[in-house]
Amino acid sequence: SQTIHQWPATLVQPVxxxxxxxxxxEGTSNPNLxxxxxxxxxxxxxxxxxxxxxxxxxxxxQNLSASRPQDRxxxxxxxxxxxxxxxxxxxxxxxGPSYSEQYFGPGTRLTxx
Amino acid sequence: xxxxxxLGSHVSVSEGALVLLRCNYSSSVPxxxxxYVQYPNQGLQLLLKYTSAATLVKGINGFEAEFKKSETxxxxxxxxxxMSDAAEYFCAVSDLYSSASKIIFGSGTRLSIRP
Numbered sequence: 607s608q609t610i611h612q613w614p615a616t617l618v619q620p621v622x623x624x625x626x627x628x629x630x631x632e633g634t635s636n637p638n639l640x641x642x643x644x645x646x647x648x649x650x651x652x653x654x655x656x657x658x659x660x661x662x663x664x665x666x667x668q669n670l671s672a673s674r675p676q677d678r679x680x681x682x683x684x685x686x687x688x689x690x691x692x693x694x695x696x697x698x699x700x701x702g703p704s705y706s707e708q709y710f711g712p713g714t715r716l717t718x719x
Numbered sequence: 720x721x722x723x724x725x726l727g728s729h730v731s732v733s734e735g736a737l738v739l740l741r742c743n744y745s746s747s748v749p750x751x752x753x754x755y756v757q758y759p760n761q762g763l764q765l766l767l768k769y770t771s772a773a774t775l776v777k778g779i780n781g782f783e784a785e786f787k788k789s790e791t792x793x794x795x796x797x798x799x800x801x802m803s804d805a806a807e808y809f810c811a812v813s814d815l816y817s818s819a820s821k822i823i824f825g826s827g828t829r830l831s832i833r834p
Contacts, residue, residue, distance in 0.1 A: 638819050638820050640821075648826075649809070649824055649825070649826045649827050650763075650809070650824045652821065655819050655821065657818070657819050663819070694760075696762055696763070698762075698763075700820040702819075702820055706813075706820040707753055707765050707768050707822075708765075708820065708822055709765065710755075710762035710763040710764070711762050712761060712762045713760070713761065713762050715760065
């Protein structure tokens, strides 16, 4: 069966510090991968998605970036965090083809102080 | 463009009562629809999905949803609420113009259960 991991589970970082969140999927190959952010009391915002190694699409311009160095690894990064980057970050995968459901990881709670 | 609207950001029901969470969609073509549940500080879990095979879809934890094309609705129901059903529920629709299985989520409905 497929599983999705995210780490760390929680993170407290000062403003201006770098960020690296990691997501890995097991038990499948060539998944579509997604990064979402959920601000406190708000819905889901799609940040990035990837349909293959090195292929990243950005949904919202911001100071975050994403990379996919391996088939089942998706990384969310920032060079300098802002207070507004605080939130709950969720990674998800889908098997494709189009119209497939997505499966979510446990999330990372990021607090920027 | 496709979208989903969840009516009611917060719904409160008594334990044992009927749960009804409302979702309306907008789509120019037959949609694929989903309901997800999110417990506090956890990721989203797929409850059920509609892919045009049957209008009444049964999901996990006793939930079901009925696709009504005439009403463009996909409401989520459960006959008898349990305390463990307290969570955030998201209705979602497949973005049919995306080749990357993107999903468009509603704003969510928080379900509270009164003892």
